Amino acid sequence: MNEWFGLLGIVIASASILALRQPLVAILDSVLERLDSRFERQVWCRQSDTAMAVTLLFPGLGILAVFGFAPLIYALYISLFDTRAGAFAGPGNYVRAWHDPEFWGGIRVTIYYAIGTIPATLLLSFGVAWLLFRIGRGRGFFRTVYFLPYVTSAVAAATVWRVLLRPHSGYVNALMEALGLPTQLWLIEQRGVLHLLTNGWIGPEVGPSLALCCIIAFDIWHASGFGVVIFLAGLTAIPRELEEAAIVDGARPWQVMTRVVLPLLSPTVFFLAIVSAIKAFQAFNSFYALTNTARSTDTQNLVIYIYSQLYESQNYGYGATVAVCLCVAIVGLTLVQWRVLGRWVHYE
Amino acid sequence: MYRKLAGFTLLAVVITGCGVPGGPPDTQGTEGTGFRPVDANAALLWDRQTLETAELIGQIADEFNSSRNGMPVKVEHLGGYTDINRKVSVSIQARTLPAMAVGYESMTSEYARARAVVPLDPYIEDPEIGMSEEDLADFFPGMLQSNIYPQLDGGMYSFPFTKSVLMMYFNKRVLRAAGIESPPKTWDEFLAQCRQIKERTGVSAYAVDIDCSTLDGMIYSMGGELVRDTESLFDQPPTIRLFELLATLAKEDLAYRIQPGTYDDREEFARDRAAFFFRSSSHRPYTAALFGANTDDWGMAMIPQANPEAPVTVLYGGNICVFRTTQEHERTAWEFIKHFTSPEISVRWALGSGYLPIRKSAASHPDMQAFFEQWEFNRAAFDCLPYARPEPNLVGWQEVRTLVERAAAEVMNGLKEPAQAAEALKRQADAAIAAAR
Amino acid sequence: MRRHAVAYGLLSAGALLTVFPFVWMVVTAFKPDSEAGAMTLDLWPSAWQWENVTRTFQVAPFALYFYNTFAVAITVTLSVVATSLLAGYAFANLRFAAKNVLFLLVLATMMIPFEVALIPNFLIIRGLGWYNTYAALIIPWCANAFSIFLVRQAFLGLPKDYFDAARIDGCGHLRFLLRVAVPLVKPTLVTVALFAFLGSYNALMWPIIVTSDKDMRVVQYGLTVFWGEGGVRVNLLMCASAIVILPTVAIYFAAQRYFLESSLSAGIKG
Structure with missing residues (x-):
């Protein structure tokens, strides 16, 4: 019953705010004005807006410091301990990681996953956005459809995929059978996809496993909509005249694309590349929801490995060590992208 | 700028309560330092039952609460065993724990290593709320035995709670279609029947859920042992024979794996797309629900053996452990455990769920007798109990479980040769056990 | 129309692939028990079992879960908009010492995978005595680097x-921010709000870690109940998934008008 009163309160409150809009705005204005003049009277504000900045930054940065930044310091700190033995280990955990095949396996899976998802997502979403940009009618409809997976929770969507991809009696296998194709184990197939495609000519441990490819496919499906929307926004922002001018000058369609559209779109590509790289290195939900964690090494990326070290083996120090390595890798990768791609980015 | 950075760092370190890096200093805690209870006013039980069985255990707790004054018991569903395990691990770090939780022996030993669980011996011996000699003698000895942890000063750190044994479920419709009269008694017979079923009906006979307890039971039944002291024995012939069997079954398409964490094997079985699956006896009511009135179409039996004269299966299912919180929480938890494992409730729980009664006297209880009469296989699991052996309760076994499952999956997937997989498994398992010590 | 036949063809094929899991989910949600798990290519149920919805609601108290989830997600959304509006303005328009360093530190928090922060954050929550409270579900998510950045x-x-014009009129920072600038960056704020809502609504790991009381559960947890030992009833599981997905889809539809003009693209530059 309590919750209904709460709801009622919200409704009444919002209704009265709407009704009293004008006087409220006036009050707000005068309050803001007063606050502003307070800030400006501060002596130390003459050269800069420090007092104002501290006030505005405090809520957001306070929370980030406690829940975003402190964990990093904590991870750095406990990575120097052998937490199982309860002793200071110095660089011991880092040395252990260097010799740990599962750590390197995790890196391998992370890299496969990044290579599998980032270019495919970028290309696919650019292609779709480009087509949407060309057609006139139905753009809104298609954009909505393509964005749909992105708004659904990974847990719910992965549940659907898991059932569809059941190894013995899933819908996808029924489809394969109907098409006369060999059925597959999908999410529990640990052999390499190259091995399966070449009929055993390539060794089963080479390349990503079919299970990993299923996860990659899931994430391409799940995340492409984000790219589509952003590319579309970028494309719409390109002045039409530029393109038309190029066409009048006799540029062929692909020349328009490479000489006009892509350079103008480069900030968008740059942004998406950096964001999706960070996301790819932090991927967890799809791995966790599609496979059972820690069951098989072929779908164990670094984050899953960290997770199992922290929560299943209770190896806090070592888990933190791997986490620190991962953070360093992400920072490094972002800096490299910044340097390499940044040179190519074209700002008006 | 540097001053600000330093300020940030300082703030962060202060807030994270630095000086307590992860587990270790916690584990050095003295006897007096308890953990904070999650709920100060109730003894929480972190449980894994869902749907009907969750309702039943909730009912039992409610009756327990209204039968006495004092702290009430509250049952909370936290997901499966592994979910509970993770949650408890994190909670140990935060030094905030429920009164009790269900789990495998391997999990309890991890908690005990962090000094988070209390030994139950003082409670059992307590003249007022303890158990008498006859009371204790009424439990199946194997069940009590697996809760005594030799590595941890031989204390009883958990108590049998919802126990079951590994069984073989067989689909008579498929067996009949393949012209098979009775389920296999030995592993050779099992393989032969699988081949016959494939040949005559085209059905891949065995739906495999890769689960460590199941594999442990199979190794036992192959005549094997899992550990000697703190050394694993996976490189011995029984494990290799099991892996060879699994490889053969997979290669000839006589068996197929299901997604771990699901119960698709039971579903496939009920749809006649499998003749066998191996699961805990607690799956009986769920399987029965799938078959409905066709009670003559399926059954349960002792798993196949290397030597059917001396059968062995694995005893598994959950134990319950009591966390070191407050005197009142601990005491309430123990009293609830005592209540739940009393002869009367034990029978009621067994009948309402698929678990086994954990007391010998249950067999003569009139309700149990009536239940045995109802269907020819209702007795099967109970009859297996004398042959059921617990899994190791070594510290570090929790990690070994993952390794065993990985090895079996790799063997069935054709990634590793059986002997090679067994060899690697032994090495990894020994390393994990050594690292945990 | 005809000029773009190929484009329409390709887009439709892609759209079909994209929505197929959803179609399958919804259709399966209304199948009778006997058909739901069967290996069949038939998409259509033989009879639509509308009562599956009520059955799903009986398995878990979804009404309660929805209440919790919405209470948390709405608060988080409003707070994220507020904190990122203030901090974003400060980083963009104010002059102060160590601005760039602070901004880099903010961006650095994006580099830490959430799973790594789980234990320290749990320790902080426990230290603050917020275990099993809404505060634990809400406060840590009230600010994030990505929103501030946008x-x-x-x-x-x-x-x-x-800004210069406003300054000349004697308009201070706060008044400029709230009265002039906010309406101008509304699309970005809607985008930030949408992401914040989705993030909070779709969270599972954190709520499970910081709560144990069954009255504190959220909808994503509701899905896990269907995976119990009693077996997975595929139709009910799909029904639950559809119920869980529905609100986010609805909110996306409501927000997408802003989302499209979204100046994500504008925000990306620079």
């Missing part, structure tokens, strides 16, 4: 003249 970029994208 808002800052949006402010940077505004022509400097606006």
Whole structure:
């Protein structure tokens, strides 16, 4: 019953705010004005807006410091301990990681996953956005459809995929059978996809496993909509005249694309590349929801490995060590992208 | 700028309560330092039952609460065993724990290593709320035995709670279609029947859920042992024979794996797309629900053996452990455990769920007798109990479980040769056990 | 129309692939028990079992879960908009010492995978005595680097003249921010709000870690109940998934008008 009163309160409150809009705005204005003049009277504000900045930054940065930044310091700190033995280990955990095949396996899976998802997502979403940009009618409809997976929770969507991809009696296998194709184990197939495609000519441990490819496919499906929307926004922002001018000058369609559209779109590509790289290195939900964690090494990326070290083996120090390595890798990768791609980015 | 950075760092370190890096200093805690209870006013039980069985255990707790004054018991569903395990691990770090939780022996030993669980011996011996000699003698000895942890000063750190044994479920419709009269008694017979079923009906006979307890039971039944002291024995012939069997079954398409964490094997079985699956006896009511009135179409039996004269299966299912919180929480938890494992409730729980009664006297209880009469296989699991052996309760076994499952999956997937997989498994398992010590 | 036949063809094929899992989910949700798990290519149920919805609600108290989830997600959304608006403005328009260093530190928090922060954050929550409270579900998520970044970029994208003109009129920072600038960056704020809502609504790991009381559960947890030992009833599981997905889809539809003009693209520049 309590919750209904709460709801009622919200409704009444919002209704009265709407009704009293004008006087409220006036009050707000005068309050803001007063606050502003307070800030400006501060002596130390003459050269800069420090007092104002501290006030505005405090809520957001306070929370980030406690829940975003402190964990990093904590991870750095406990990575120097052998937490199982309860002793200071110095660089011991880092040395252990260097010799740990599962750590390197995790890196391998992370890299496969990044290579599998980032270019495919970028290309696919650019292609779709480009087509949407060309057609006139139905753009809104298609954009909505393509964005749909992105708004659904990974847990719910992965549940659907898991059932569809059941190894013995899933819908996808029924489809394969109907098409006369060999059925597959999908999410529990640990052999390499190259091995399966070449009929055993390539060794089963080479390349990503079919299970990993299923996860990659899931994430391409799940995340492409984000790219589509952003590319579309970028494309719409390109002045039409530029393109038309190029066409009048006799540029062929692909020349328009490479000489006009892509350079103008480069900030968008740059942004998406950096964001999706960070996301790819932090991927967890799809791995966790599609496979059972820690069951098989072929779908164990670094984050899953960290997770199992922290929560299943209770190896806090070592888990933190791997986490620190991962953070360093992400920072490094972002800096490299910044340097390499940044040179190519074209700002008006 | 540097001053600000330093300020940030300082703030962060202060807030994270630095000086307590992860587990270790916690584990050095003295006897007096308890953990904070999650709920100060109730003894929480972190449980894994869902749907009907969750309702039943909730009912039992409610009756327990209204039968006495004092702290009430509250049952909370936290997901499966592994979910509970993770949650408890994190909670140990935060030094905030429920009164009790269900789990495998391997999990309890991890908690005990962090000094988070209390030994139950003082409670059992307590003249007022303890158990008498006859009371204790009424439990199946194997069940009590697996809760005594030799590595941890031989204390009883958990108590049998919802126990079951590994069984073989067989689909008579498929067996009949393949012209098979009775389920296999030995592993050779099992393989032969699988081949016959494939040949005559085209059905891949065995739906495999890769689960460590199941594999442990199979190794036992192959005549094997899992550990000697703190050394694993996976490189011995029984494990290799099991892996060879699994490889053969997979290669000839006589068996197929299901997604771990699901119960698709039971579903496939009920749809006649499998003749066998191996699961805990607690799956009986769920399987029965799938078959409905066709009670003559399926059954349960002792798993196949290397030597059917001396059968062995694995005893598994959950134990319950009591966390070191407050005197009142601990005491309430123990009293609830005592209540739940009393002869009367034990029978009621067994009948309402698929678990086994954990007391010998249950067999003569009139309700149990009536239940045995109802269907020819209702007795099967109970009859297996004398042959059921617990899994190791070594510290570090929790990690070994993952390794065993990985090895079996790799063997069935054709990634590793059986002997090679067994060899690697032994090495990894020994390393994990050594690292945990 | 005809000019774009190929484009329409390709787009439709892609769209079909994209929505197929959803179609399958919804259709399966209304199948009778006997058909749901069967290996069949038949998409259509033989009879639509509308009562599956009520059955699903009986398995878990979804009404309670929805209440919790919405209470948390709405608060988080409003707070994220507020914190990132303020911080984004400060980073874009104010002059103060160590601005760039602070901004880099903010961006650095994006580099830490959430799973790594789980234990320290749990320790903090426990230390603050927030275990099993809404505060634990809400406060840690009330600010994030990505939102601050987006808002800052949006402010940077505004022509400097606006601000100068306002200054000449004697308009201070706060008044300028709330009365002039907010309406101008509304699309970005809607985008930030949408992401914040989705993030909070779709969270599972954190709520499970910091709560244990069954009255504190959220909808994503509701899905896990269907995976119990009693077996997975595929139709009910799909029904639950559809119920869980529905609100986010609805909110996306409501927000997408802003989302499209979204100046994500504007924010990306610079």
